[in-house]
Amino acid sequence: MEQDDKKLFVLDTNVLLHEPLAIYSFKEHDVVVPMTVLEELDQIKDRKRDVSRDARVAIRALEDILGGQTTPEEIVSGVPLPKREGHGDAVGSLSIFPDHQLEFTQASLPGDNNDNRIINTALHLQNQFAPRHVVLVTKDINMRLKAKGAGINLVEDYRTDQLIDDIRFLTKGFHQFEGDFWARKEHVNTETQGRHTVHRVPVKEVGEENFYTNQYLIDEDSNFCGRVLSNNDEELEILDLGRDRLLNLDAWGIKPKNVYQGMAMQALLDPDIDLVILTGPAGCGKTLLAMAAALEMVVERGLYDKVIVTRNTPEIAESIGFLPGTEEEKMAPWLAAITDTLEVLHKHDVNPSGSMNYIMDKANIQFKSINFMRGRSIQNSVVLLDECQNLTASQIKTMITRMGEGTKLICSGNLAQIDSNYLTAVTSGLTYIVERFKNFDGSANIYLNGVVRSRLAEFAEENL
Numbered sequence: 001m002e003q004d005d006k007k008l009f010v011l012d013t014n015v016l017l018h019e020p021l022a023i024y025s026f027k028e029h030d031v032v033v034p035m036t037v038l039e040e041l042d043q044i045k046d047r048k049r050d051v052s053r054d055a056r057v058a059i060r061a062l063e064d065i066l067g068g069q070t071t072p073e074e075i076v077s078g079v080p081l082p083k084r085e086g087h088g089d090a091v092g093s094l095s096i097f098p099d100h101q102l103e104f105t106q107a108s109l110p111g112d113n114n115d116n117r118i119i120n121t122a123l124h125l126q127n128q129f130a131p132r133h134v135v136l137v138t139k140d141i142n143m144r145l146k147a148k149g150a151g152i153n154l155v156e157d158y159r160t161d162q163l164i165d166d167i168r169f170l171t172k173g174f175h176q177f178e179g180d181f182w183a184r185k186e187h188v189n190t191e192t193q194g195r196h197t198v199h200r201v202p203v204k205e206v207g208e209e210n211f212y213t214n215q216y217l218i219d220e221d222s223n224f225c226g227r228v229l230s231n232n233d234e235e236l237e238i239l240d241l242g243r244d245r246l247l248n249l250d251a252w253g254i255k256p257k258n259v260y261q262g263m264a265m266q267a268l269l270d271p272d273i274d275l276v277i278l279t280g281p282a283g284c285g286k287t288l289l290a291m292a293a294a295l296e297m298v299v300e301r302g303l304y305d306k307v308i309v310t311r312n313t314p315e316i317a318e319s320i321g322f323l324p325g326t327e328e329e330k331m332a333p334w335l336a337a338i339t340d341t342l343e344v345l346h347k348h349d350v351n352p353s354g355s356m357n358y359i360m361d362k363a364n365i366q367f368k369s370i371n372f373m374r375g376r377s378i379q380n381s382v383v384l385l386d387e388c389q390n391l392t393a394s395q396i397k398t399m400i401t402r403m404g405e406g407t408k409l410i411c412s413g414n415l416a417q418i419d420s421n422y423l424t425a426v427t428s429g430l431t432y433i434v435e436r437f438k439n440f441d442g443s444a445n446i447y448l449n450g451v452v453r454s455r456l457a458e459f460a461e462e463n464l
Contacts, residue, residue, distance in 0.1 A: 012138035020057035024087035167425040173445035174216035181219040197240040251296040267444035268293035275443035278412040283453030286412040306364035311386040380406040388413035396429035
């Protein structure tokens with residue numbers, strides 16, 4: 001490839017915090033890291049927050065390439081990226097640009113903050129290497145606007161781990177047919193497998209939808225509800241569930257209020273499904289269903305030994321040490337949604353607080369910080385990972401890889417309530433695992449359509 005055909009990507013700090021190994025994501029093109037980015041990583045690496053780990057990983061990755069016998073001149077001109085497993089197509093170079101040596105011109109932005117220095121670096125390189133394409137990559141929306149206004153021709157978001165372009169196209173976990181599902185189905189083969197009824201229907205009679213394992217199927221007119229067991233592109237194998245049977249499921253005294261909750265409860269109570277992903281608006285019942293199913297499976301059915309509850313808390317590493325008590329007691333302020341749910345499940349008991357204490361002991365409910373889950377192997381447990389929308393893809397991968405034999409993981413979140421500065425609905429780790437796991441036969445994903453918390457919450461969701 002000619003040198004002018006190779007792009008030059010200038011990385012902002014938030015790209016390396018979002019994906020510490022982002023330097024390997026640009027294939028044959030060259031990567032430039034401004035000195036200001038190294039200074040920001042240096043300031044972040046010692047903070048008592050989860051993001052500091054990502055900063056340290058990024059710094060180590062840069063040191064692995066640029067350390068050793070590399071001369072200062074080579075670092076500035078560019079060092080070829082070494083071969084790395086899983087990144088075989090990364091054959092460009094990496095360089096550090098000494099932006100502190102830049103002299104400001106009339107075209108430059110004032111160098112009074114780090115964002116401006118990085119933009120000035122991209123501007124300088126754009127002028128120096130023209131007509132070669134220089135691309136500034138940042139996850140900061142405002143910085144992208146400033147860069148465009150300053151005269152940088154190519155400004156992009158970092159989207160290597162983005163699987164969809166519009167959140168409207170995110171898999172919902174179910175497909176609803178118009179009318180009656182069984183209308184115009186001429187070649188159906190039905191058989192009984194123990195307590196279950198399984199239908200085999202030609203794919204061409206079902207429709208052009210790309211059906212996947214454990215996707216739920218419902219229709220508008222009949223009582224039909226099924227779950228896809230397999231799809232070989234010619235024949236669809238469907239487990240018959242029945243809408244009435246779903247609505248009569250029971251977990252710890254909780255029954256589904258609509259068919260979407262029924263599908264979620266069926267997946268939650270199925271021991272053959274290791275990962276259940278619940279998405280939906282506030283008040284749709286994600287946490288309540290997850291906790292009710294967890295108590296049912298641990299206490300009533302004895303399928304698991306304990307319940308572990310955890311969630312992402314950006315400021316927890318900094319704040320947790322100042323709170324009194326054990327780890328569980330320190331976590332209580334961030335897991336109030338779980339204790340609220342336990343109160344709802346036992347509000348009709350004679351002594352609700354006594355019931356809660358008894359159940360927390362009986363089900364061995366443990367509140368854990370996500371920061372202290374690394375390195376663990378969790379066996380024979382139900383793990384509730386709440387507020388997943390604020391996790392990156394790499395953070396969720398860290399959690400999922402902790403799950404050992406006989407453990408069921410329940411991930412829940414609302415993509416409309418992302419608090420992270422670096423995530424959007426399409427780049428959230430929750431969106432990532434919904435798309436990545438949709439063809440895995442050990443997982444199910446359900447979008448809980450409809451707010452059931454109260455009529456006030458329902459009106460607010462629809463009109464605010």
